[in-house]
Each structure stands twice: as structure tokens, then as C-alpha cells.
Amino acid sequence: MSIRNALITIAMTAIAGFAVLNLDFDIHIKSANAESGAGDWSPTQPAPDLDVYYPGTEALQPDEMRIVALGTGMPSPRPKQAAACWLVELGNGDKFFFDIGAGCHERIAAQKIPYDFIDKVFISHLHVDHYGDLPSFWLGGTTMNRLTPLRIWGPSGHAPEYGTKYAMERMQEMYIWDIATRAGVIDFRGGQLEVTEFPYEADNEVIFEENGVVIKSFPAIHAIDGAVSFILEWNDLTFVYGGDTAPNKWYIEYAKGADVAIHESFLDPTLLVTKQGFSPLEALVVGTVAHTSPAQFGKVMSLVKPRLAVGYHFQNDFDTAPVARAEIRKTYDGMLALAEDYMVFNVTKDDIRVRMSAIDEDIFPSAPLKPKIAPDISKVIPMSDFITEGNVPFPEVLQPIYDNLNEIYGTDYKPPGEE
Numbered sequence: 540m541s542i543r544n545a546l547i548t549i550a551m552t553a554i555a556g557f558a559v560l561n562l563d564f565d566i567h568i569k570s571a572n573a574e575s576g577a578g579d580w581s582p583t584q585p586a587p588d589l590d591v592y593y594p595g596t597e598a599l600q601p602d603e604m605r606i607v608a609l610g611t612g613m614p615s616p617r618p619k620q621a622a623a624c625w626l627v628e629l630g631n632g633d634k635f636f637f638d639i640g641a642g643c644h645e646r647i648a649a650q651k652i653p654y655d656f657i658d659k660v661f662i663s664h665l666h667v668d669h670y671g672d673l674p675s676f677w678l679g680g681t682t683m684n685r686l687t688p689l690r691i692w693g694p695s696g697h698a699p700e701y702g703t704k705y706a707m708e709r710m711q712e713m714y715i716w717d718i719a720t721r722a723g724v725i726d727f728r729g730g731q732l733e734v735t736e737f738p739y740e741a742d743n744e745v746i747f748e749e750n751g752v753v754i755k756s757f758p759a760i761h762a763i764d765g766a767v768s769f770i771l772e773w774n775d776l777t778f779v780y781g782g783d784t785a786p787n788k789w790y791i792e793y794a795k796g797a798d799v800a801i802h803e804s805f806l807d808p809t810l811l812v813t814k815q816g817f818s819p820l821e822a823l824v825v826g827t828v829a830h831t832s833p834a835q836f837g838k839v840m841s842l843v844k845p846r847l848a849v850g851y852h853f854q855n856d857f858d859t860a861p862v863a864r865a866e867i868r869k870t871y872d873g874m875l876a877l878a879e880d881y882m883v884f885n886v887t888k889d890d891i892r893v894r895m896s897a898i899d900e901d902i903f904p905s906a907p908l909k910p911k912i913a914p915d916i917s918k919v920i921p922m923s924d925f926i927t928e929g930n931v932p933f934p935e936v937l938q939p940i941y942d943n944l945n946e947i948y949g950t951d952y953k954p955p956g957e958e
């Protein structure tokens with residue numbers, strides 16, 4: 540059967556009202572030829588819609604939630620999967636990051652979201668695979684015209700120096716040179732951080748409430764005290780984001796009946812041995828005590844019973860996904876997606892639609908939409924004479940560059956030293 544005929548068959552099956560079998564989620568096979576009559580299809584007409592999400596091309600409906608997986612892999616990112624990062628966009632215009640792990644920053648650009656509209660990050664715990672790209676996004680955002688402070692929510696630790704506030708203060712110290720380079724060159728109000736540290740013991744307590752959106756935190760069990768999970772409630776929709784954790788009573792109770800419940804489903808212990816070189820003991824401890832194995836994930840979801848369960852935090856490949864799925868299916872038979880980067884979930888009360896994004900590798904980060912604010916140039920930190928005297932200006936090369944842009948844009952700028 541050709542691919543086209545296979546698509547028509549699946550589409551017609553769906554239209555006829557039969558369940559599409561053997562799929563772990565309802566992928567909504569839509570087909571232009573099915574709508575217009577399969578017999579009308581011709582190679583000169585647009586190809587059938589393969590149900591791909593093209594970033595930046597779809598308006599979010601007022602009652603709709605869109606969740607984008609921007610990092611679904613392991614602590615060491617790889618081209619296919621960054622470390623943990625999830626974007627939640629709401630029909631009211633709000634956008635939230637849940638974790639911002641190593642390697643995810645480039646995936647933000649791939650979603651064509653202007654930086655001046657993302658200013659809220661919720662960190663589940665302070666492992667680098669859950670906030671390693673925060674500095675890059677924070678300071679990169681200032682050059683991309685984020686004109687409001689970056690707002691960070693994260694848990695306390697068992698002592699003050701293990702909490703989010705301490706980490707953010709040290710992060711600002713760590714990047715003092717970077718920050719100094721921007722003084723007086725760009726408006727730097729987007730470089731401010733607004734940090735809200737909440738108790739890691741918060742027991743399904745509200746840590747954010749604005750604009751009809753409520754976000755709660757509850758504890759997770761991972762490594763040492765100070766890891767949490769989140770619930771976002773909006774418009775009668777519930778999204779649960781589990782940070783790293785062993786199976787725990789809080790998730791099972793508070794995630795119950797969620798529309799979308801995300802929870803780690805770590806690389807199976809057998810694969811930790813064969814693929815990662817772990818000893819059997821290491822694999823068992825890491826894979827079932829510090830984290831949640833696929834079989835444990837299945838058990839958790841069999842108790843939570845969400846509309847859609849989403850597993851992540853493993854290398855999701857042709858040979859690992861079947862192992863995870865077989866383990867999960869021992870105990871959980873509900874809707875399931877095993878996430879990979881760029882998977883997109885459109886959620887309403889009536890429907891949950893799961894697709895993959897079409898990604899343009901050549902994409903530029905989105906240009907700012909808001910007008911820029913002129914910087915205070917008095918704040919520029921001057922270079923020393925030692926450095927400036929090393930400058931080789933090449934006036935015969937530089938002047939034509941200025942002349943060219945002045946001619947195109949009707950300006951009259953002069954090279955440094957010529958003003």
C-alpha cells in the first residue's frame with residue numbers, strides 16, 4: 540500500500556467513526572483529500588495535510604492550552620533531545636516555562652516565540668539538566684528586547700544555600716562580566732531577576748495566581764530535599780508537570796484526573812546497564828530510587844488516570860521506546876505519549892491533539908515585537924587605553940560600509956573617530 544493510500548485509509552477509518560488503533564494517542568489524521576473526496580486528489584494539488592505543527596502559523600484559541608516539549612532527554616543533552624524544558628501557552632496570552640534545562644535554548648527559537656513575551660520560569664529543582672540554559676535565556680533575552688524582569692519561581696532547600704534564591708544571586712555574580720558589557724549599550728531592564736522562592740514542603744499550595752491562572756507546588760522525592768512538581772490550572776484545564784522524582788504520594792493524589800499529566804519515565808534499568816554502562820546496582824538505584832522507571836510510571840498513571848499521560852526524561856529512540864512502552868503497559872492502559880523534543884499538545888475540554896513541530900534549522904530567533912528603549916549611554920564602561928590603542932580601523936574598508944548603509948537608510952553616521 541502506498542503512503543498516500545495508507546493515509547486515505549486511516550483518514551476514512553477515522554471519518555467512519557472507528558477508533559484509530561495501535562496509536563498511543565489520538566493524532567487526528569486530517570486529510571485534504573478526504574474532505575474533498577479522495578478521488579479528486581492529484582499531484583498538481585496541495586499535498587494532504589499530514590497534521591504537522593508549523594510554529595508561528597496557528598492562532599491559539601481563547602479556551603485552548605498549547606504545550607510544547609522543548610527538552611525531554613537526559614542530563615547530558617544530545618542533538619535530538621535537550622534536557623528538561625516545557626513551554627505552556629494559554630489562550631489568554633500567558634506563557635510559562637517549566638524547567639529550562641541544558642540545551643533547550645535553541646528550541647525556543649525554533650518555536651518562533653519573541654523573547655519579549657516570555658518572562659516566567661518555574662524551576663522544579665536545581666539540577667543543571669533542569670535550569671542549565673537559564674543564564675543563556677536570561678542574558679540572551681536582554682539583547683532580544685525583553686524589557687521586563689525575568690521572573691523565576693523555584694523551591695527552597697533544606698538550608699538557605701540550597702535554595703533557588705541563593706542560586707540566582709550567585710548566578711548574577713557569575714555573569715558580572717557579561718552584564719557589564721551590556722551597560723549603556725542596550726536597555727537592561729530585562730536583565731533584572733525577580734525571584735520567588737517558596738518552601739519545597741508546600742503541599743499543593745498556590746505559588747502563583749494571576750490573570751486567571753493558578754500554579755501550585757507539591758514535593759517530589761529526588762536526591763535531597765528541595766525538588767518539587769507543579770500544577771497549572773486555567774480555564775477548567777489542569778496541567779501537571781512532574782520534576783524528577785521517585786513515585787510519590789503527592790503526585791498520585793494531586794495529579795488525579797488531570798487533563799495532561801507529565802511525569803518522568805526514566806531510561807529503563809536494563810537499558811541503563813546496556814546503553815549507559817551502569818552497573819546493575821547503579822541502574823537500580825538511579826533508575827528506580829532517584830528516578831521513576833517506566834514500570835513505576837505506568838503504576839503511577841494507573842492511579843492518576845489523566846486524560847493524557849506523558850512520559851519523558853529518557854532517550855526516546857526506535858529501540859528504547861518499545862522497552863518503555865512494554866513496561867508501562869504492564870499496568871497502565873490509558874492514553875499515553877512518550878515525549879520527544881518538539882512534540883506539541885493542543886488541549887481543550889473536548890480534545891487533546893498531539894503532533895510534532897516542523898522545525899526550520901535555519902531559523903533566526905524572532906525579532907522583537909515591542910519598540911526598543913534607548914539605553915542610558917552614560918553607563919557604558921569604557922575600555923582602557925591599552926586596549927583601544929590596539930585598534931586597527933581600516934578606514935578604506937570601514938568608510939564604504941558606513942556609506943552603503945547611510946545611502947540605503949538615508950542616514951549620516953560616521954565611523955568612530957570621524958564624528
Ligand SMILES: [Zn+2]
Nearest residue numbers: 664666761783
Ligand atoms: Zn534531577
Ligand SMILES: [Zn+2]
Nearest residue numbers: 666668669783
Ligand atoms: Zn533530571
